Amino acid sequence: MNTEQTGTDSPTVSQLQATLVRSLAEAGIESPLPEARALLTHVLRLDWTGLVLAAGRRLTPAETEQLETLARRRLAREPLQHLLGEVEWGGMRLLVSPAALIPRPETETLLLLALANLEGLNLEGLERPQVLDIGTGTGALALGIRAARPDVDVTASDLSEEALALARRNAEQTGLEVRLVHSDLLENVTGRFHLIVSNPPYLPEADRQEAQPEVNHDPDLALYSGPGGLDLARRLVVQVPPHLKAGGTLLLELDPRNVGVLAAEMTATGWTVQVSSDLSGRERFLRAQRET
Ligand SMILES: C[S@@+](CC[C@H](N)C(=O)[O-])C[C@H]1O[C@@H](n2cnc3c(N)ncnc32)[C@H](O)[C@@H]1O
Known part of the structure:
Protein backbone atom coordinates (compact mmCIF):
# COMPACT_ATOMS: atom_id res chain seq x y z
CA MET A 1 0.00 0.00 0.00
CA ASN A 2 1.46 3.37 -0.95
CA THR A 3 0.18 6.50 0.77
CA GLU A 4 3.16 8.67 0.05
CA GLN A 5 1.61 12.10 -0.56
CA THR A 6 1.69 14.45 2.42
CA GLY A 7 0.04 17.75 3.41
CA THR A 8 -3.34 18.65 1.90
CA ASP A 9 -2.73 16.22 -0.99
CA SER A 10 -2.43 13.26 1.36
CA PRO A 11 -5.39 10.88 1.47
CA THR A 12 -8.11 11.21 4.07
CA VAL A 13 -8.83 8.51 6.64
CA SER A 14 -11.76 7.21 4.58
CA GLN A 15 -9.65 7.13 1.39
CA LEU A 16 -6.90 5.28 3.27
CA GLN A 17 -9.43 2.83 4.63
CA ALA A 18 -10.67 2.09 1.10
CA THR A 19 -7.09 1.59 -0.17
CA LEU A 20 -6.27 -0.68 2.76
CA VAL A 21 -9.40 -2.78 2.28
CA ARG A 22 -8.53 -3.27 -1.37
CA SER A 23 -4.91 -4.26 -0.64
CA LEU A 24 -5.88 -6.66 2.14
CA ALA A 25 -8.58 -8.30 -0.01
CA GLU A 26 -6.12 -8.70 -2.92
CA ALA A 27 -3.71 -10.41 -0.51
CA GLY A 28 -6.41 -12.99 0.30
CA ILE A 29 -7.15 -11.72 3.81
CA GLU A 30 -10.63 -12.88 4.80
CA SER A 31 -12.05 -9.87 6.65
CA PRO A 32 -10.43 -6.85 5.00
CA LEU A 33 -12.81 -4.17 6.31
CA PRO A 34 -12.61 -5.03 10.04
CA GLU A 35 -8.83 -5.46 9.71
CA ALA A 36 -8.39 -2.11 7.93
CA ARG A 37 -10.42 -0.44 10.65
CA ALA A 38 -8.44 -2.20 13.37
CA LEU A 39 -5.13 -0.96 11.90
CA LEU A 40 -6.44 2.60 11.51
CA THR A 41 -7.92 2.77 15.02
CA HIS A 42 -4.61 1.42 16.39
CA VAL A 43 -2.45 3.99 14.57
CA LEU A 44 -4.79 6.92 15.23
CA ARG A 45 -5.49 5.81 18.84
CA LEU A 46 -9.23 6.07 18.25
CA ASP A 47 -12.17 3.78 18.94
CA TRP A 48 -14.43 2.79 16.05
CA THR A 49 -16.83 5.72 16.56
CA GLY A 50 -13.85 8.08 16.64
CA LEU A 51 -12.65 6.59 13.37
CA VAL A 52 -16.01 7.25 11.68
CA LEU A 53 -15.93 10.85 12.94
CA ALA A 54 -12.34 11.23 11.66
CA ALA A 55 -13.27 10.17 8.09
CA GLY A 56 -12.13 13.47 6.54
CA ARG A 57 -8.94 13.84 8.60
CA ARG A 58 -5.46 13.52 7.06
CA LEU A 59 -2.70 11.57 8.79
CA THR A 60 0.52 13.14 10.12
CA PRO A 61 3.74 11.91 8.47
CA ALA A 62 4.49 9.80 11.58
CA GLU A 63 1.03 8.18 11.49
CA THR A 64 1.39 7.54 7.75
CA GLU A 65 4.75 5.85 8.28
CA GLN A 66 3.40 3.67 11.10
CA LEU A 67 0.35 2.67 9.05
CA GLU A 68 2.48 1.80 6.03
CA THR A 69 4.78 -0.37 8.14
CA LEU A 70 1.86 -2.23 9.72
CA ALA A 71 0.10 -2.66 6.37
CA ARG A 72 3.29 -4.07 4.83
CA ARG A 73 3.66 -6.56 7.70
CA ARG A 74 -0.01 -7.58 7.50
CA LEU A 75 0.21 -8.03 3.72
CA ALA A 76 3.16 -10.36 4.43
CA ARG A 77 0.63 -12.29 6.57
CA GLU A 78 1.86 -11.50 10.07
CA PRO A 79 -1.17 -12.00 12.32
CA LEU A 80 -3.17 -8.84 12.96
CA GLN A 81 -3.06 -9.59 16.71
CA HIS A 82 0.76 -9.49 16.72
CA LEU A 83 0.66 -6.10 14.99
CA LEU A 84 -1.82 -4.74 17.53
CA GLY A 85 0.03 -6.45 20.41
CA GLU A 86 -3.17 -7.53 22.09
CA VAL A 87 -6.41 -9.44 21.68
CA GLU A 88 -9.89 -9.31 23.23
C1 LIG B 1 -2.44 -24.77 22.05
S1 LIG B 1 -1.40 -23.85 23.14
C2 LIG B 1 -2.60 -23.32 24.33
C3 LIG B 1 -2.29 -22.01 24.98
C4 LIG B 1 -3.42 -21.47 25.86
N1 LIG B 1 -3.81 -22.41 26.88
C5 LIG B 1 -4.64 -21.13 25.01
O1 LIG B 1 -5.62 -21.88 25.07
O2 LIG B 1 -4.60 -20.13 24.28
C6 LIG B 1 -0.54 -25.15 23.97
C7 LIG B 1 0.42 -24.72 25.07
O3 LIG B 1 1.02 -25.91 25.62
C8 LIG B 1 2.38 -25.64 25.88
N2 LIG B 1 3.11 -26.93 25.92
C9 LIG B 1 3.58 -27.66 24.89
N3 LIG B 1 4.17 -28.77 25.34
C10 LIG B 1 4.08 -28.75 26.69
C11 LIG B 1 4.51 -29.63 27.73
N4 LIG B 1 5.16 -30.76 27.46
N5 LIG B 1 4.24 -29.28 29.01
C12 LIG B 1 3.57 -28.13 29.29
N6 LIG B 1 3.14 -27.26 28.35
C13 LIG B 1 3.39 -27.57 27.07
C14 LIG B 1 2.82 -24.72 24.77
O4 LIG B 1 3.99 -24.01 25.13
C15 LIG B 1 1.58 -23.85 24.62
O5 LIG B 1 1.66 -22.70 25.43
Whole structure:
Protein backbone atom coordinates (compact mmCIF):
# COMPACT_ATOMS: atom_id res chain seq x y z
CA MET A 1 0.00 0.00 0.00
CA ASN A 2 1.46 3.37 -0.95
CA THR A 3 0.18 6.50 0.77
CA GLU A 4 3.16 8.67 0.05
CA GLN A 5 1.61 12.10 -0.56
CA THR A 6 1.69 14.45 2.42
CA GLY A 7 0.04 17.75 3.41
CA THR A 8 -3.34 18.65 1.90
CA ASP A 9 -2.73 16.22 -0.99
CA SER A 10 -2.43 13.26 1.36
CA PRO A 11 -5.39 10.88 1.47
CA THR A 12 -8.11 11.21 4.07
CA VAL A 13 -8.83 8.51 6.64
CA SER A 14 -11.76 7.21 4.58
CA GLN A 15 -9.65 7.13 1.39
CA LEU A 16 -6.90 5.28 3.27
CA GLN A 17 -9.43 2.83 4.63
CA ALA A 18 -10.67 2.09 1.10
CA THR A 19 -7.09 1.59 -0.17
CA LEU A 20 -6.27 -0.68 2.76
CA VAL A 21 -9.40 -2.78 2.28
CA ARG A 22 -8.53 -3.27 -1.37
CA SER A 23 -4.91 -4.26 -0.64
CA LEU A 24 -5.88 -6.66 2.14
CA ALA A 25 -8.58 -8.30 -0.01
CA GLU A 26 -6.12 -8.70 -2.92
CA ALA A 27 -3.71 -10.41 -0.51
CA GLY A 28 -6.41 -12.99 0.30
CA ILE A 29 -7.15 -11.72 3.81
CA GLU A 30 -10.63 -12.88 4.80
CA SER A 31 -12.05 -9.87 6.65
CA PRO A 32 -10.43 -6.85 5.00
CA LEU A 33 -12.81 -4.17 6.31
CA PRO A 34 -12.61 -5.03 10.04
CA GLU A 35 -8.83 -5.46 9.71
CA ALA A 36 -8.39 -2.11 7.93
CA ARG A 37 -10.42 -0.44 10.65
CA ALA A 38 -8.44 -2.20 13.37
CA LEU A 39 -5.13 -0.96 11.90
CA LEU A 40 -6.44 2.60 11.51
CA THR A 41 -7.92 2.77 15.02
CA HIS A 42 -4.61 1.42 16.39
CA VAL A 43 -2.45 3.99 14.57
CA LEU A 44 -4.79 6.92 15.23
CA ARG A 45 -5.49 5.81 18.84
CA LEU A 46 -9.23 6.07 18.25
CA ASP A 47 -12.17 3.78 18.94
CA TRP A 48 -14.43 2.79 16.05
CA THR A 49 -16.83 5.72 16.56
CA GLY A 50 -13.85 8.08 16.64
CA LEU A 51 -12.65 6.59 13.37
CA VAL A 52 -16.01 7.25 11.68
CA LEU A 53 -15.93 10.85 12.94
CA ALA A 54 -12.34 11.23 11.66
CA ALA A 55 -13.27 10.17 8.09
CA GLY A 56 -12.13 13.47 6.54
CA ARG A 57 -8.94 13.84 8.60
CA ARG A 58 -5.46 13.52 7.06
CA LEU A 59 -2.70 11.57 8.79
CA THR A 60 0.52 13.14 10.12
CA PRO A 61 3.74 11.91 8.47
CA ALA A 62 4.49 9.80 11.58
CA GLU A 63 1.03 8.18 11.49
CA THR A 64 1.39 7.54 7.75
CA GLU A 65 4.75 5.85 8.28
CA GLN A 66 3.40 3.67 11.10
CA LEU A 67 0.35 2.67 9.05
CA GLU A 68 2.48 1.80 6.03
CA THR A 69 4.78 -0.37 8.14
CA LEU A 70 1.86 -2.23 9.72
CA ALA A 71 0.10 -2.66 6.37
CA ARG A 72 3.29 -4.07 4.83
CA ARG A 73 3.66 -6.56 7.70
CA ARG A 74 -0.01 -7.58 7.50
CA LEU A 75 0.21 -8.03 3.72
CA ALA A 76 3.16 -10.36 4.43
CA ARG A 77 0.63 -12.29 6.57
CA GLU A 78 1.86 -11.50 10.07
CA PRO A 79 -1.17 -12.00 12.32
CA LEU A 80 -3.17 -8.84 12.96
CA GLN A 81 -3.06 -9.59 16.71
CA HIS A 82 0.76 -9.49 16.72
CA LEU A 83 0.66 -6.10 14.99
CA LEU A 84 -1.82 -4.74 17.53
CA GLY A 85 0.03 -6.45 20.41
CA GLU A 86 -3.17 -7.53 22.09
CA VAL A 87 -6.41 -9.44 21.68
CA GLU A 88 -9.89 -9.31 23.23
CA TRP A 89 -10.51 -12.75 24.67
CA GLY A 90 -12.87 -14.03 27.33
CA GLY A 91 -13.89 -10.48 28.26
CA MET A 92 -10.25 -9.51 28.87
CA ARG A 93 -7.62 -7.63 26.92
CA LEU A 94 -4.58 -9.91 26.72
CA LEU A 95 -1.09 -9.09 25.48
CA VAL A 96 0.01 -11.35 22.64
CA SER A 97 3.39 -11.95 20.99
CA PRO A 98 5.19 -14.69 19.06
CA ALA A 99 6.12 -16.14 22.50
CA ALA A 100 2.74 -17.89 22.82
CA LEU A 101 -0.27 -19.04 20.82
CA ILE A 102 -2.79 -16.28 20.07
CA PRO A 103 -5.84 -17.44 22.07
CA ARG A 104 -8.54 -18.68 19.69
CA PRO A 105 -12.28 -17.95 19.87
CA GLU A 106 -13.15 -21.67 20.23
CA THR A 107 -11.17 -21.80 23.48
CA GLU A 108 -13.69 -19.32 24.95
CA THR A 109 -16.10 -22.28 24.92
CA LEU A 110 -13.58 -24.29 26.97
CA LEU A 111 -13.52 -21.38 29.44
CA LEU A 112 -17.34 -21.52 29.67
CA LEU A 113 -17.23 -25.30 30.20
CA ALA A 114 -14.67 -24.81 32.98
CA LEU A 115 -16.83 -22.17 34.66
CA ALA A 116 -19.94 -24.39 34.37
CA ASN A 117 -17.98 -27.24 35.96
CA LEU A 118 -16.93 -25.00 38.86
CA GLU A 119 -20.56 -23.85 39.24
CA GLY A 120 -21.50 -27.51 39.77
CA LEU A 121 -18.86 -28.07 42.48
CA ASN A 122 -20.33 -28.25 45.95
CA LEU A 123 -17.57 -27.85 48.49
CA GLU A 124 -19.94 -26.45 51.15
CA GLY A 125 -17.51 -23.60 51.75
CA LEU A 126 -15.05 -26.03 53.37
CA GLU A 127 -12.21 -25.53 50.91
CA ARG A 128 -11.34 -23.20 48.05
CA PRO A 129 -11.75 -24.79 44.61
CA GLN A 130 -8.36 -25.68 43.09
CA VAL A 131 -7.89 -25.41 39.31
CA LEU A 132 -4.91 -26.22 37.09
CA ASP A 133 -4.43 -24.99 33.49
CA ILE A 134 -1.77 -27.08 31.70
CA GLY A 135 -0.02 -25.32 28.77
CA THR A 136 -1.31 -21.88 29.68
CA GLY A 137 0.35 -19.89 26.85
CA THR A 138 -0.74 -16.24 27.30
CA GLY A 139 -2.52 -17.33 30.50
CA ALA A 140 -5.90 -16.97 28.77
CA LEU A 141 -7.81 -19.84 30.40
CA ALA A 142 -6.21 -19.47 33.83
CA LEU A 143 -6.87 -15.72 33.92
CA GLY A 144 -10.39 -16.09 32.49
CA ILE A 145 -11.25 -18.54 35.28
CA ARG A 146 -9.73 -16.34 37.97
CA ALA A 147 -11.51 -13.23 36.57
CA ALA A 148 -14.90 -14.93 36.79
CA ARG A 149 -14.17 -16.78 40.05
CA PRO A 150 -11.94 -14.88 42.49
CA ASP A 151 -12.77 -17.55 45.08
CA VAL A 152 -10.83 -20.16 43.06
CA ASP A 153 -7.07 -20.83 43.42
CA VAL A 154 -5.64 -21.11 39.91
CA THR A 155 -2.32 -22.71 38.97
CA ALA A 156 -1.05 -22.40 35.39
CA SER A 157 1.87 -24.29 33.87
CA ASP A 158 3.82 -24.28 30.63
CA LEU A 159 6.97 -25.86 29.25
CA SER A 160 7.84 -22.58 27.50
CA GLU A 161 9.61 -19.99 29.69
CA GLU A 162 8.75 -17.32 27.10
CA ALA A 163 5.04 -18.17 27.30
CA LEU A 164 5.18 -18.08 31.10
CA ALA A 165 6.81 -14.62 31.00
CA LEU A 166 3.94 -13.40 28.80
CA ALA A 167 1.36 -15.04 31.09
CA ARG A 168 3.01 -13.22 34.02
CA ARG A 169 2.70 -9.87 32.21
CA ASN A 170 -0.96 -10.64 31.49
CA ALA A 171 -1.56 -11.50 35.14
CA GLU A 172 0.05 -8.20 36.16
CA GLN A 173 -1.82 -6.04 33.67
CA THR A 174 -5.20 -7.65 34.44
CA GLY A 175 -4.47 -7.57 38.19
CA LEU A 176 -5.40 -11.26 38.46
CA GLU A 177 -3.56 -13.68 40.72
CA VAL A 178 -2.48 -17.06 39.35
CA ARG A 179 0.37 -19.36 40.41
CA LEU A 180 2.70 -19.93 37.43
CA VAL A 181 4.80 -23.10 37.23
CA HIS A 182 7.46 -24.04 34.70
CA SER A 183 6.81 -27.70 33.98
CA ASP A 184 6.79 -30.42 31.37
CA LEU A 185 3.10 -31.37 31.76
CA LEU A 186 2.66 -32.28 35.46
CA GLU A 187 6.31 -32.98 36.29
CA ASN A 188 6.85 -29.93 38.57
CA VAL A 189 3.21 -29.46 39.58
CA THR A 190 2.33 -30.22 43.16
CA GLY A 191 -1.10 -30.67 44.71
CA ARG A 192 -4.46 -32.06 43.69
CA PHE A 193 -7.13 -30.20 41.80
CA HIS A 194 -10.91 -30.19 41.52
CA LEU A 195 -10.57 -29.23 37.85
CA ILE A 196 -7.71 -29.63 35.37
CA VAL A 197 -8.13 -27.84 32.03
CA SER A 198 -5.86 -27.96 29.03
CA ASN A 199 -5.79 -26.84 25.43
CA PRO A 200 -2.67 -28.82 24.50
CA PRO A 201 -0.91 -28.71 21.13
CA TYR A 202 -3.12 -31.07 19.12
CA LEU A 203 -2.52 -30.69 15.39
CA PRO A 204 -1.18 -33.63 13.36
CA GLU A 205 2.36 -32.92 12.12
CA ALA A 206 1.18 -33.15 8.49
CA ASP A 207 -0.92 -29.98 8.99
CA ARG A 208 2.33 -28.01 8.97
CA GLN A 209 2.38 -28.24 5.15
CA GLU A 210 -1.03 -26.60 4.70
CA ALA A 211 -1.00 -24.15 7.60
CA GLN A 212 -2.19 -20.59 6.88
CA PRO A 213 0.82 -18.22 6.82
CA GLU A 214 -0.44 -16.54 10.02
CA VAL A 215 -0.34 -19.86 11.92
CA ASN A 216 3.41 -20.12 11.25
CA HIS A 217 3.82 -17.15 13.63
CA ASP A 218 2.50 -19.24 16.55
CA PRO A 219 5.21 -21.28 18.32
CA ASP A 220 5.56 -24.84 16.97
CA LEU A 221 5.49 -26.10 20.57
CA ALA A 222 1.93 -24.75 20.87
CA LEU A 223 0.61 -26.40 17.71
CA TYR A 224 1.84 -29.81 16.66
CA SER A 225 1.90 -33.08 18.55
CA GLY A 226 2.99 -36.13 16.59
CA PRO A 227 1.49 -37.87 13.55
CA GLY A 228 -2.12 -37.98 14.85
CA GLY A 229 -1.89 -34.84 17.01
CA LEU A 230 -2.43 -36.80 20.23
CA ASP A 231 1.10 -37.47 21.52
CA LEU A 232 1.04 -34.82 24.25
CA ALA A 233 -2.64 -35.31 25.18
CA ARG A 234 -1.99 -39.05 25.70
CA ARG A 235 0.98 -38.33 28.00
CA LEU A 236 -1.12 -35.77 29.87
CA VAL A 237 -4.01 -38.18 30.46
CA VAL A 238 -1.65 -40.74 32.02
CA GLN A 239 -0.17 -38.14 34.41
CA VAL A 240 -3.46 -36.57 35.53
CA PRO A 241 -5.10 -39.12 37.92
CA PRO A 242 -2.84 -38.58 40.98
CA HIS A 243 -3.44 -34.82 40.63
CA LEU A 244 -7.24 -34.99 40.56
CA LYS A 245 -9.18 -34.73 43.78
CA ALA A 246 -11.93 -37.35 44.32
CA GLY A 247 -14.72 -36.59 41.85
CA GLY A 248 -12.44 -34.14 40.00
CA THR A 249 -12.76 -33.36 36.30
CA LEU A 250 -10.37 -33.14 33.35
CA LEU A 251 -11.46 -30.83 30.52
CA LEU A 252 -9.55 -30.88 27.23
CA GLU A 253 -9.79 -29.04 23.93
CA LEU A 254 -8.75 -31.24 20.99
CA ASP A 255 -8.93 -31.34 17.22
CA PRO A 256 -12.34 -32.47 15.91
CA ARG A 257 -10.45 -35.14 13.93
CA ASN A 258 -8.91 -36.75 17.02
CA VAL A 259 -11.21 -36.04 19.99
CA GLY A 260 -13.20 -39.26 19.40
CA VAL A 261 -9.99 -41.32 19.23
CA LEU A 262 -8.81 -40.10 22.64
CA ALA A 263 -12.31 -40.40 24.12
CA ALA A 264 -12.42 -44.10 23.11
CA GLU A 265 -8.93 -44.76 24.49
CA MET A 266 -9.80 -43.08 27.80
CA THR A 267 -13.09 -44.95 28.13
CA ALA A 268 -11.19 -48.21 27.63
CA THR A 269 -8.87 -47.30 30.52
CA GLY A 270 -11.55 -46.53 33.10
CA TRP A 271 -12.48 -42.89 32.47
CA THR A 272 -16.07 -41.72 32.10
CA VAL A 273 -15.97 -39.41 29.10
CA GLN A 274 -18.33 -36.92 27.45
CA VAL A 275 -17.55 -35.13 24.20
CA SER A 276 -19.10 -31.76 23.31
CA SER A 277 -19.05 -29.46 20.31
CA ASP A 278 -17.75 -26.00 19.52
CA LEU A 279 -19.99 -23.21 18.19
CA SER A 280 -19.62 -24.56 14.62
CA GLY A 281 -21.01 -27.91 15.75
CA ARG A 282 -17.67 -29.77 15.54
CA GLU A 283 -16.87 -32.15 18.39
CA ARG A 284 -13.90 -30.54 20.12
CA PHE A 285 -14.12 -30.79 23.91
CA LEU A 286 -13.65 -33.78 26.16
CA ARG A 287 -14.84 -33.91 29.78
CA ALA A 288 -13.55 -36.85 31.79
CA GLN A 289 -13.80 -38.20 35.32
CA ARG A 290 -12.60 -41.38 36.96
CA GLU A 291 -12.53 -43.20 40.26
CA THR A 292 -9.09 -42.32 41.64
C1 LIG B 1 -2.44 -24.77 22.05
S1 LIG B 1 -1.40 -23.85 23.14
C2 LIG B 1 -2.60 -23.32 24.33
C3 LIG B 1 -2.29 -22.01 24.98
C4 LIG B 1 -3.42 -21.47 25.86
N1 LIG B 1 -3.81 -22.41 26.88
C5 LIG B 1 -4.64 -21.13 25.01
O1 LIG B 1 -5.62 -21.88 25.07
O2 LIG B 1 -4.60 -20.13 24.28
C6 LIG B 1 -0.54 -25.15 23.97
C7 LIG B 1 0.42 -24.72 25.07
O3 LIG B 1 1.02 -25.91 25.62
C8 LIG B 1 2.38 -25.64 25.88
N2 LIG B 1 3.11 -26.93 25.92
C9 LIG B 1 3.58 -27.66 24.89
N3 LIG B 1 4.17 -28.77 25.34
C10 LIG B 1 4.08 -28.75 26.69
C11 LIG B 1 4.51 -29.63 27.73
N4 LIG B 1 5.16 -30.76 27.46
N5 LIG B 1 4.24 -29.28 29.01
C12 LIG B 1 3.57 -28.13 29.29
N6 LIG B 1 3.14 -27.26 28.35
C13 LIG B 1 3.39 -27.57 27.07
C14 LIG B 1 2.82 -24.72 24.77
O4 LIG B 1 3.99 -24.01 25.13
C15 LIG B 1 1.58 -23.85 24.62
O5 LIG B 1 1.66 -22.70 25.43
